[in-house]
Amino acid sequence: MLECYDFVSVGGGSSGAVIANRLSEDQSASVLLIEAGGIENEVSDIPLIAATMQLSPLDWQYVTEPQDAACFGMSDRRSLWPRGKVLGGSSVLNYMLYVRASPHDYDEWERLGNYGWSWKDVFPYFLKSEDNRDPVFLKNGYHATGGYMTISTPPYSTPLGRAFIKAGIQMGYPNVDVNGPTMSGFMIPQGTTRRGARCSTSKAFVKPVRHRKNLHITLYSLATKIHFDHHKRARAVQFERFKVPHIAYARREIILSAGAINTPQLLMLSGVGPAHHLSHLGIKVISDLPVGQNLQDHIYTGALNFQVSPESSVTHERAFTLKNVMSFLTAGKGPLSLLGGVEGIAFINTKFANRTIDHPDIEIHYLTGAPTADGGQVFRRTQGFADELWERFYIPHLYKDGMSIFPVLLRPKSRGFVKLRTVSPYDPPVIDPKYLTHPHDVRTLVEGMKFCISVSQTPAFKAFHSKLWPEPIPGCEHYKAWSDEYLACSARTITNTIYHPVGTCKMGSKWDPTAVVDPELRVKGVAGLRVADASIMPNIVSGNTNAPCMMIGEKISDMIKKTWGTGPLHNGRQWGR
Numbered sequence: 407m408l409e410c411y412d413f414v415s416v417g418g419g420s421s422g423a424v425i426a427n428r429l430s431e432d433q434s435a436s437v438l439l440i441e442a443g444g445i446e447n448e449v450s451d452i453p454l455i456a457a458t459m460q461l462s463p464l465d466w467q468y469v470t471e472p473q474d475a476a477c478f479g480m481s482d483r484r485s486l487w488p489r490g491k492v493l494g495g496s497s498v499l500n501y502m503l504y505v506r507a508s509p510h511d512y513d514e515w516e517r518l519g520n521y522g523w524s525w526k527d528v529f530p531y532f533l534k535s536e537d538n539r540d541p542v543f544l545k546n547g548y549h550a551t552g553g554y555m556t557i558s559t560p561p562y563s564t565p566l567g568r569a570f571i572k573a574g575i576q577m578g579y580p581n582v583d584v585n586g587p588t589m590s591g592f593m594i595p596q597g598t599t600r601r602g603a604r605c606s607t608s609k610a611f612v613k614p615v616r617h618r619k620n621l622h623i624t625l626y627s628l629a630t631k632i633h634f635d636h637h638k639r640a641r642a643v644q645f646e647r648f649k650v651p652h653i654a655y656a657r658r659e660i661i662l663s664a665g666a667i668n669t670p671q672l673l674m675l676s677g678v679g680p681a682h683h684l685s686h687l688g689i690k691v692i693s694d695l696p697v698g699q700n701l702q703d704h705i706y707t708g709a710l711n712f713q714v715s716p717e718s719s720v721t722h723e724r725a726f727t728l729k730n731v732m733s734f735l736t737a738g739k740g741p742l743s744l745l746g747g748v749e750g751i752a753f754i755n756t757k758f759a760n761r762t763i764d765h766p767d768i769e770i771h772y773l774t775g776a777p778t779a780d781g782g783q784v785f786r787r788t789q790g791f792a793d794e795l796w797e798r799f800y801i802p803h804l805y806k807d808g809m810s811i812f813p814v815l816l817r818p819k820s821r822g823f824v825k826l827r828t829v830s831p832y833d834p835p836v837i838d839p840k841y842l843t844h845p846h847d848v849r850t851l852v853e854g855m856k857f858c859i860s861v862s863q864t865p866a867f868k869a870f871h872s873k874l875w876p877e878p879i880p881g882c883e884h885y886k887a888w889s890d891e892y893l894a895c896s897a898r899t900i901t902n903t904i905y906h907p908v909g910t911c912k913m914g915s916k917w918d919p920t921a922v923v924d925p926e927l928r929v930k931g932v933a934g935l936r937v938a939d940a941s942i943m944p945n946i947v948s949g950n951t952n953a954p955c956m957m958i959g960e961k962i963s964d965m966i967k968k969t970w971g972t973g974p975l976h977n978g979r980q981w982g983r
């Protein structure tokens with residue numbers, strides 16, 4: 407390791423891995439990537455069991471504060487928040503769904519004063535990363551080949567999975583490419599997978615360039631503080647590797663990509679954050695900014711589970727046969743290639759959505775299996791269900807065939823925060839998403855739930871004898887079954903994250919007092935420091951967040967190259983590598 411680098415980058419996750427790759431394309435620029443975790447393993451390669459990575463050493467294992475308006479059925483009313491602590495970050499833990507979100511989201515970002523972030527500006531950066539292996543999708547003009555990240559369609563589907571698409575058509579929604587010309591509709595999702603196995607950002611962006619002499623990577627290294635000089639210029643990153651302190655100096659810039667929880671934590675530990683909060687903890691204030699505010703996340707309710715015909719769904723027992731394991735290991739095929747069990751996604755409009763534009767407010771995740779298909783080994787632990795909920799609602803369905811249709815609230819109005827718990831970088835911060843504190847959120851989710859129930863009642867699913875689990879949700883029995891009040895109570899009881907926290911270092915114009923970074927992702931009030939990860943999103947996008955985080959990595963890399971005149975900038979459509 408050198409003492410000084412041109413660029414020092416913290417966090418090698420979905421955004422950070424892209425940045426390490428792109429900045430080191432210029433051989434004359436030295437780059438150090440500091441990553442708290444190690445390397446992914448073979449188990450994380452298997453898409454179907456993505457959830458087993460949670461609560462493992464590859465996970466930061468965060469837990470939210472007890473929720474006042476949600477999570478009533480979770481142990482201590484808390485939500486478990488996995489985040490990847492590994493090179494590749496949360497792209498090693500995620501369910502691999504490849505969704506870019508709605509063009510309207512990015513146009514709204516620009517409207518808020520973020521020049522250069524409209525859909526027409528960011529679209530080329532999605533294409534830049536992409537190597538889409540499915541010829542069917544390449545025809546519509548919205549995809550590219552030749553990028554570092556492989557995108558493919560799982561090579562396996564079940565009759566129930568295909569029924570989901572038919573059900574959509576019976577509900578009046580087309581079978582679409584949600585990343586194509588129209589987002590509203592139903593789809594068998596594409597994933598960040600290569601030959602049926604997970605393609606993390608570590609595999610896609612770091613592995614092929616590890617040999618570069620100007621790129622150094624230090625693993626198992628926890629960044630603990632950013633050091634500023636008297637002019638408030640960020641000069642160095644302090645980090646600890648196996649508790650041994652180190653310091654890396656940056657000649658040009660420091661880039662933080664530690665994710666929506668750890669980036670604000672590191673900024674605040676370094677004196678960048680709300681003055682009253684930092685002063686209270688005895689931290690010298692370098693720049694008084696609303697770091698950690700504006701926390702947003704996508705939630706779904708796991709209340710909508712259905713019985714289906716025997717042997718029609720994916721259960722743990724039937725998936726893990728010797729034949730299926732061999733088929734996956736030798737050819738990347740079979741049920742183990744299903745994206746965390748999510749066989750269908752849909753984007754739909756509730757009565758609250760603006761139907762004059764294509765900007766759905768609910769996403770549906772369809773799983774060809776019940777949460778009890780594994781007998782409670784993984785899903786129960788990773789969701790943190792309280793004993794009463796588990797025993798009364800889930801246990802009657804252990805190991806049985808089933809399917810789940812989960813509505814995801816795409817544009818929540820509730821806002822939470824991340825704060826320091828202590829001044830130790832080893833202590834997890836306080837995370838309070840304030841789920842469902844805004845009344846509009848629960849109303850939209852209820853509409854989404856009604857839609858999901860209708861999907862289950864289409865002829866396509868009736869052919870599989872789909873039927874809602876009959877047990878009432880504990881705590882909601884006093885409401886009339888399936889009334890709006892009952893559904894709202896269910897949503898507040900089984901409130902699950904889909905793991906998309908964003909917004910805690912909000913990007914905004916120079917004049918926006920709620921912004922932490924400017925549209926070029928420079929931290930306000932200091933020099934030489936940028937943030938580039940999920941935390942910069944001013945509003946959460948209406949879709950899954952991994953592809954947008956890779957896009958953020960691509961875009962900031964070009965901005966940095968432009969600033970310093972290093973390396974090639976993009977100038978067209980086909981420019982993956």
Ligand SMILES: Cc1cc2nc3c(=O)[nH]c(=O)nc-3n(C[C@H](O)[C@H](O)[C@H](O)COP(=O)(O)OP(=O)(O)OC[C@H]3O[C@@H](n4cnc5c(N)ncnc54)[C@H](O)[C@@H]3O)c2cc1C
Pocket residue numbers: 416417418419420421422440441442443488489490491492493494495496497499500501502503504505627628629630663664665666668669672904905906907938939940941950951952953955
């Ligand atoms: C279980 C799960 C399922 C998901 N499913 C999907 C999905 O199917 N589709 C989708 O689009 N999105 C999904 N997501 C969300 C998506 O993966 C994330 O939004 C995205 O990966 C976030 O990228 P990021 O760069 O902001 O942070 P991360 O990818 O989390 O990267 C942050 C990196 O910084 C490192 N780091 C943190 N602090 C420090 C420090 N102090 N010093 C050094 N290194 C540090 C971390 O170890 C990590 O490697 C899922 C996420 C999870 C957790």
